[in-house]
Amino acid sequence: MAPKQRTARKVSRNPELIRGIGKYSRSKMYHKRGLWAIKAKNGGVLPRHDPKPKPQAPSQKPPKFYPADDVKKPLVNKHKPKPTKLRASITPGTVLILIAGRFKGKRVVFLKQLPSGLLLVTGPFKINGVPLRRVNQSYVIGTSTKVDVSGVNVDKFDDKYFAKEAEKKKKKEEGEFFESEKEEKKVMPQEKKDDQKTVDSALLKAIESVPDLKAYIGARFSLKQGMKPHELVF
Amino acid sequence: MPFKRFIEIGRVALINYGKEHGRLVVIVDVIDQNRALVDAPDMVRSQVNFKRLSLTDLKVDIKRVPKKKELIKAMEDADVKNKWEKSSWGRKLIVRKTRANLNDFDRFKLMLVKIKKAAVVRQELAKLKKISA
Numbered sequence: 449m450a451p452k453q454r455t456a457r458k459v460s461r462n463p464e465l466i467r468g469i470g471k472y473s474r475s476k477m478y479h480k481r482g483l484w485a486i487k488a489k490n491g492g493v494l495p496r497h498d499p500k501p502k503p504q505a506p507s508q509k510p511p512k513f514y515p516a517d518d519v520k521k522p523l524v525n526k527h528k529p530k531p532t533k534l535r536a537s538i539t540p541g542t543v544l545i546l547i548a549g550r551f552k553g554k555r556v557v558f559l560k561q562l563p564s565g566l567l568l569v570t571g572p573f574k575i576n577g578v579p580l581r582r583v584n585q586s587y588v589i590g591t592s593t594k595v596d597v598s599g600v601n602v603d604k605f606d607d608k609y610f611a612k613e614a615e616k617k618k619k620k621e622e623g624e625f626f627e628s629e630k631e632e633k634k635v636m637p638q639e640k641k642d643d644q645k646t647v648d649s650a651l652l653k654a655i656e657s658v659p660d661l662k663a664y665i666g667a668r669f670s671l672k673q674g675m676k677p678h679e680l681v682f
Numbered sequence: 683m684p685f686k687r688f689i690e691i692g693r694v695a696l697i698n699y700g701k702e703h704g705r706l707v708v709i710v711d712v713i714d715q716n717r718a719l720v721d722a723p724d725m726v727r728s729q730v731n732f733k734r735l736s737l738t739d740l741k742v743d744i745k746r747v748p749k750k751k752e753l754i755k756a757m758e759d760a761d762v763k764n765k766w767e768k769s770s771w772g773r774k775l776i777v778r779k780t781r782a783n784l785n786d787f788d789r790f791k792l793m794l795v796k797i798k799k800a801a802v803v804r805q806e807l808a809k810l811k812k813i814s815a
């Protein structure tokens with residue numbers, strides 16, 4: 449291969465005995481680092497590299513305006529947000545109980561966590577009417593029941609799939625103000641219906657293989673008399 | 683109504699308060715008016731107030747403060763574990779524990795079974811009512 453076969457060395461050749469004190473003396477380190485060999489190669493002196501010619505920066509005109517007060521610039525923040533930390537009890541295939549929203553109380557199968565941090569979840573639609581949907585981790589109880597999701601491919605779903613379509617701006621004319629605006633019924637595109645079917649068919653097989661699981665997922669969760677949530681094992 | 687269960691060496695008791703709540707132990711010595719030295723096969727021998735103990739019917743044949751090995755052998759000879767789990771008190775505790783550890787799915791399955799059982803009972807009752815009517 450090319451001349452550089454060894455990996456770039458970043459560890460010090462001088463092991464630490466105690467903080468601040470290395471094992472080898474200055475002269476020993478000189479020898480270990482091979483500075484004598486570098487000097488020999490270069491005729492008795494350490495090689496000197498002339499500074500590379502910097503590209504000429506375009507000449508800037510002096511500014512027309514100097515602000516009167518010294519304004520402090522805020523510190524630069526390069527922090528990139530990460531998706532929310534998933535609770536340890538929630539793994540792909542877990543049955544979740546939705547606590548809030550339109551489908552509160554429904555038991556639902558967890559598929560994966562999307563890059564925004566929200567959880568991708570499906571009913572399956574045939575069993576309890578919950579479609580492929582995003583759900584926040586805070587509004588979910590993770591049960592210890594797991595469904596086999598190895599047969600499901602969820603790679604194509606991400607946050608852009610669930611984005612709302614941009615509505616066309618309608619110019620408000622006087623006539624239309626007084627007439628009731630005709631709201632078009634939102635139709636589910638066929639592509640999304642097909643996606644739902646493919647995801648659900650694999651899941652349904654896994655669910656029907658466990659007795660009572662289908663009825664369980666079809667039923668809603670509710671607190672009954674005597675149930676104490678802080679004592680319940682989910 | 684005389685007392686039937688006494689604090690004595692070898693009496694099996696249940697700890698009903700504190701960190702060791704629910705543990706079956708054997709009284710191995712009496713320390714003073716209020717406390718007993720208590721031991722179990724999987725526990726470090728320790729003192730416990732009488733007020734924290736509930737006495738059971740079971741007794742083990744041991745001498746005062748036996749070695750751990752002797753205690754274990756005596757408990758196996760008296761068959762404490764099986765007798766306890768078969769007794770109604772022991773069975774109730776086991777049922778309580780399983781009920782507390784039921785999964786949400788388990789609770790659902792339990793509900794289905796209860797409904798089925800109730801249906802069968804009601805059918806039989808209806809038949810009996812018909813006969814007596």
